[in-house]
Amino acid sequence: MPRMGDTPFPHVLVVDDDPAMVALLQRYLEANELRVSSAPDGAAMREAFDREVIDLVLLDVRLPGESGMQLAAELRQRARVPIIFVTGRTEEADRVMGLEVGADDYVVKPFSERELLARVRAQLRRARMQEDVKPGDDRRRAFRFAGWELNLRTRRLSRPDGAAVDLSKGQYSLLVAFCGAPQRVLSRDQLLSLSRLHGAEVFDRNIDVQILRLRRLIEDDPAQPQLIVTERGAGYLLTAPVEVLY
Numbered sequence: 001m002p003r004m005g006d007t008p009f010p011h012v013l014v015v016d017d018d019p020a021m022v023a024l025l026q027r028y029l030e031a032n033e034l035r036v037s038s039a040p041d042g043a044a045m046r047e048a049f050d051r052e053v054i055d056l057v058l059l060d061v062r063l064p065g066e067s068g069m070q071l072a073a074e075l076r077q078r079a080r081v082p083i084i085f086v087t088g089r090t091e092e093a094d095r096v097m098g099l100e101v102g103a104d105d106y107v108v109k110p111f112s113e114r115e116l117l118a119r120v121r122a123q124l125r126r127a128r129m130q131e132d133v134k135p136g137d138d139r140r141r142a143f144r145f146a147g148w149e150l151n152l153r154t155r156r157l158s159r160p161d162g163a164a165v166d167l168s169k170g171q172y173s174l175l176v177a178f179c180g181a182p183q184r185v186l187s188r189d190q191l192l193s194l195s196r197l198h199g200a201e202v203f204d205r206n207i208d209v210q211i212l213r214l215r216r217l218i219e220d221d222p223a224q225p226q227l228i229v230t231e232r233g234a235g236y237l238l239t240a241p242v243e244v245l246y
Contacts, residue, residue, distance in 0.1 A: 008144055008160065009035040010124050011053060015045050015071065016060040016086065025058065028113045034120070035162075042066040042074075049078065052158070053142040053151050053245055056082045056123055059103070069101055076102035079141075080246065082123035086111075139246045143179035146227060146240040148218060150175055157217075165217055170210045178228065178238035187235040211236060 014025050017040040026036040037052070039045040041063060048054060057075065061068040072083050085106035099106070104123050107116050143150045147160030155172050157165040167175065177186065177194035186194070188207050215222040228238055 008147055008149055009033050010055040011035045011037065012056045012058060012120065013045065013048050013054045014038045014058045015041075015063070015068070016058070017041060017064055018060070021060075021086075024113075025116075029117065029120070032117055040064075042071050045071060050154060051156070052154075053149060054079075054081055055127070055245075056084065056120060058084050058086055058120075061085055061087045069097060072103050073101045080127070082127050084119060084123060140244055142245040143176075144243040144245065145179060145182065145238065150179060152176070167217070168210075168213075171214045171217070174207075174210055174214060178236075179242045182238050182240065182242040185231045185234050185237045190235065 012029055012034050014022050014036060016022050016025075016038065022038045026038065029036050037048055037054075039048050042065060045057075059068045059072060063071070068085060072085070075081060075083060082105075083103045085103045086109065087106055088109050104126075105119050107119060140152055142152055149158040150156075150172075151158070155167065157167050157172075157175070159165060173194075174191060177191055180194070191207055211228060212222070215225050215228055218227055219225045227240055228236055230236055
């Protein structure tokens with residue numbers, strides 16, 4: 001997996017039961033600043049979606065058990081994630097049907113790696129543009145900031161290297177509050193109110209304690225915090241810009 005910097009690389013899920021194809025795609029896409037996971041079938045695909053935020057799916061049409069068509073139709077009911085079908089040269093009917101059930105694009109085997117990368121990037125750009133104009137915070141699925149990723153569906157926080165971090169209910173709610181108002185000073189009263197929206201058992205007298213514990217999880221040096229800083233006499237703010245995923 002490539003090393004992540006301040007912004008996590010887009011996460012591509014390859015759904016394919018051919019280990020050689022998966023290895024080829026993973027090697028090439030990761031060399032071009034994409035994070036890649038794989039799933040050999042529908043069950044593993046669902047587990048990946050339950051566990052992490054997926055930005056794009058490369059979906060083989062011919063899979064054991066559930067077909068790529070079935071999985072694409074299911075994904076369309078579940079998420080707005082872009083889907084690119086991977087098909088054989090002679091499977092024109094599959095390509096047409098794939099687009100009809102909700103796929104965004106397709107590539108034909110054997111394909112050019114450069115063409116595949118261009119199609120992946122085009123779909124990721126299109127998805128970002130759609131996110132920019134979509135209202136409705138209830139549809140949010142994740143926040144990304146300074147290399148970290150907070151999955152709102154699984155309540156899972158991932159480090160810049162992809163490792164999971166356990167959060168208490170209060171820590172999760174405070175982090176959601178900060179990510180919902182990045183680079184803005186939030187008073188203790190505001191944090192208390194926002195945290196309650198997410199069902200946290202956070203009280204005014206222990207907000208400072210919760211923030212201290214949160215800093216220990218996400219700061220390189222909790223004694224000299226760079227992400228969640230104190231504005232003396234006013235409150236706290238998250239200094240990093242936040243990307244919202246829908």
